[in-house]
Amino acid sequence: MTARTLMIQGTTSDAGKSTLVAGLCRVLARRGIAVAPFKPQNMALNSAVTVNGGEIGRAQAVQAQACYLAPHTDMNPVLLKPNSDTGAQVIIHGHAIANMEAGIYHDYKRVAMQAVLESHGRLCAQYRAVLVEGAGSPAEINLRDRDIANMGFAEAVDCPVILIADIDRGGVFAHLVGTLELLSASEQARVAGFVINRFRGDIALLQSGLDWLEARTGKPVLGVLPYLHGLHLEAEDAVSREQQSRPEGDCLRVQVPVLPHISNHTDFDALRLHPQVDIEFVGPGEQPGPADLVILPGSKSVRSDLRWLREQGWEAHIRRHLRYGGKLVGICGGYQMLGQQVHDPLGIEGTPGSSAGLGLLDIETRLEARKQLRNVTGTLRLNGAAVAGYEIHLGVSEGPGLQRPALQLDGRAEGALSEDGQILGSYLHGLFDQASATDALLGWAGFAGAQTPDYQALREAGIDRLADCLETHLDLAAVDRLLGL
Template identity: 55%
Template structure:
């Protein structure tokens, strides 16, 4: 098995971006390379060709490799549904929902699936680049670990430890990690990199040498801040900017507590004629908003309660009275309806709750999750668009007679009688350039004409070049065995 693993000295140190850049760099060297993350925790999921789901970061890394994403690239995905519980997805399919305290008991069962997926990828590729989760310094979670050192040692994969200097305290991060690891885990680490440096990297020479001397690990470079990272799909809601740099059409997205698949917004955020704002909890909906987006949610009824707690239901009603437009995507679509029924308690206690009443539809939660990539026709323009569905509920009602789109000839979504309130289960629709331009035109805005997909590819190439210029990429890849 030829593989190398990037672990972090903390959460959000840039592991996903480092793996994506290394994947693209390896591909440019002619290697058949694939990404792998044993365990991920994210509500931002991608749908694979097999009809399963994996973390969005692994889908981006697959793109960097020139591959379609598969379930084996992220065999365990945890999707938080509350502060204490999460849905457990194994090789693309829901296994169970478990409380955080009970998850440890599942891990021994999951390691077999993780190693099976890793071996499947290894057999089909020259190189697998693995991403850890959180930090190996969380030694309180070491027993039965499948995300970091537990996997690395079981699969005999060498590790590079990444530290984030932008947050400060990177020397303590790296040296402290070495201090708390047991000798076997520490020996699995073959070197380190420093990420997100702003300014002249030579100013950190003494600190770099101190880390190497104190840990015994060789350094593989200091990576300056990569300014174009915001142009790549973000997986963590913490990475969402408060607002885009555009101006013109004012689009406001409600930052729900369990927001999911929020990369739907990335193409809009990069349109110079769109001013996209993520509305933080406790903030009032701006009175001059042109379009309000209710995004996807991992807990539709829970986030509907959260929305009401912010007073956003009152703000939305006023926005509609002023003639504003509303777009609900997936869970946001369900919230716009009259009722949400969850008779089996799939997203909490069984029961029903009143929706926002802005669409004449009702939703029933069902255990057969819809997971599919789809090609559709936009009902208003006849334009083709592509996207994906990932949801439990089924929505029906009078407004479905005015569909948003047609999928394989079947009506999809709903539009209100006034034409200003739209709901759809389709994710990823704004990545389609022609559709995005037509949709914005319908709201009185002009799209830039840029290709979103081509822009992502360009940034991945630039990221690989950035890594090649500042890190010992050849040395990192040479560690793989």
């Protein structure tokens, strides 16, 4: 059976596209319908390793989980990972092909569209329904030429579109009507209806606006979704700075600098949700205070972000933190920063050259052209606790510091632990995703008796809560009709 395709587009970034697709994936999967997620083009620094050894946007990995599927490169055939304000690493079918400036990539879109259509065709051959997420907004006039992310794709495969807008931002009716007005006649015709996201309050007070919108556009409002307080889904890209509730009683204080090119910050979601952890994401110009544990996150541009750390005063802060007995963890790019040198002879992440690291681990890192991508399992050397996650990195680290590995992954020693036991570095993303490993790491950082919740269960509960919400507040009969179910 050939799958039917339905696309979710948004009036803005963060309107709720990823969330709506994830929720619909779970709604259909719970009914036993073979469904798959798809995003033609994603621009994000949060990525995941797929079952076939490639790299896709993190949001599509979450949507695959909502479908009870392992993530596959066909679910996100084009991934752009920005490495400057004007350029990005271009990943096609899971593998990096080049760094391109925006103008060059614009010309390359004709080739990229072929990759998009190939992947979509393969999914259609395997599944009964394909739910597609757009990118940004279809009304970005400067990006419409050769578009592969929004209406360009919808027109190419002739699929219906649902347009979602976030009422919590304000101006929801202007967003919806304005977006529709900026589309061509054929694009307007394929918009099947609207969804309003993150509504709080009395729905009766919104009704007159909904009536006006339907009369003005001739298109139905398919649902008004409530603001789901405390809903956790892994973010597609930007670090959420939403204030977390402070833990009551004893807790471990954790700090993470928000690097300009921070990547895979979802590494810290398990800590954000931990009732005994007070985690602080420290942005530019913000002064870090005392902490028990400082974590240097992944980075898409290690030498540039290392320079930023120094300019922001983090090197002095880290050394003072260590003098007072604090613990320090570096993950992926953050791990590379802890060494003596970071070498980029090929100019993979910027101008060719070398940068002095923080000198806290006796290792050096050389960036190489071939990216290492793998899902891994293993144990912590601290106490043998199980870990599971993935590696995505260009760097190869060497040096005497590796003689004191931090982990054992798939039968090999990995990472480094300092002689004094205060500093731990690893390429493993997902270091805190297993409860027993997090208990051990929090204990190492000075918090004895941690009781870490099951993060995988929390992720599943968030997806199910979202699906329950859609079953109550969305016209699923209309969705079924659009999908031919």
